[in-house]
Amino acid sequence: MTNDLSTARPDTFLLGGDLPVRRLGFGAMRLPTGTFQGPPRDPGTGVAVLRRAVELGVNHIDTAWFYRRGTVVANELIRKALAPYRDGLVIATKVGPLLAADGVPRGEAGPGELRRLVEENLDTLGLDRLDLVYLRVGGMGGPGGEPVGERFAALAALRDEGLIRHLGVSNVDAAQLAEARAIAPVAAVQNSFHVHDRDDPLLAVCEQSGIAYVPFFPLGGGHRPIDAARVERVAARHGASAAQVALAWLLSASPALLAIPGTGSLAHLEENMDAARLRLTEDDLAVLTG
Known part of the structure; x- marks a missing residue:
């Protein structure tokens, strides 16, 4: 890969004001299976991927209690691979969705159910306190259209008990973020965002407020796929892959943005x-963003 240096960008972000994390982290969703309804993956490979990720400098791992397929559970893989956890490793998780019989997260937990989900994360990860809970x-729909205050307040109460260090929200619009922030500090927002799905106004709010912005679908997916032709054109200039260009664009988009690409493959992890070494030029950005 060739590197065209442009404006220097920070490589770390202070999550919640006190947890320094590298801006290129790791998402655990694809460790148990490639899709929610796909076959289970080899847990041994998942353990190897996690250990290699940390060897490569990852100190921010994003997971969820519902990342599982059959007996292969992302949180259990994380615990097996990395416990006892090294100092400075930040593990973020999500609660709210409930799994249907087919293994797809469909229903939503009410306020009274969130304690159980938080405790399941603590148990499966082998932790006394969770660094970040979204x-x-x-x-499975887009953001907006429902209040979050009662459920977020339930998580804030668990934070006050010492079970959670920082709180986040995921798949929210501006009104929902404001509702949550009126109850307790929000350390991170996790919404759909990538090089060709970049219309979320919450990124600017996060930048102004010192909140981490953590895209899901960083390499495409969701309701607006990546325009592969444009990305591949830039990739050819750098001798890089399309995925690397899409990730490099994310890191260049905002100093508040944390990328968490996920994979169940050692080769894709590398x-x-x-x-992180790829720097995009102004010409590259013009091609990518049109």
């Missing part, structure tokens, strides 16, 4: 992590 709202 309230994931809206099911490729994704190498994206």
Whole structure:
């Protein structure tokens, strides 16, 4: 890979004001299976991927209690691979969705159910306190349309008990974020965002407020796929892959943005992590963003 240096960008972010994390982290969703309804993956490979991710400098791992397929559970893989956890490793998780019989998260937990979900995360990860817990709202649909205050207050109470260090929200609009922030500090927002799905106004809010912005679908997916032709054109200039270009664009988009690409493959992990070295030029950005 060739590197065209442009404006220097920070490589770390102070999550919640006190947890320094590298801006290129790791998402655990694809460790148990490639899709929610796909076959289980080999847990031994998942353990190897996690250990290699930390060797490569990852200190921010994003997971969820519902990342599982059959007997393969992302949180249990994280515990097996990395416990006892090294100092400085930040593990974020999500609660809210409930799994249907087919293994797809469809229903949403009420305020009274969130303690159980938080305690399941603590148990499966082998932790006494969770670094960051997102309230994931809206099911499989887009953000907005429902209040979050009662459920977020339930998580804030668990934070006051010492079970959670920082709180986040996921799949939210501006009104929902404001509602949550009126109850307790929000350390991170996790919404759909990538090089060709970049219309979320909450990124600017996060920048102004010192809140981490953590995209899901960083390499495409969701309701607006990546325009592969444009990304591949830039990738050819750098001798890089399309995934590396998409990740490099995210890191250039905002100093508040944390990328968490996920994979169940050691080769893809190495490729994704190498994206941190890629610097995009102004011409590259013009091609990517039109």
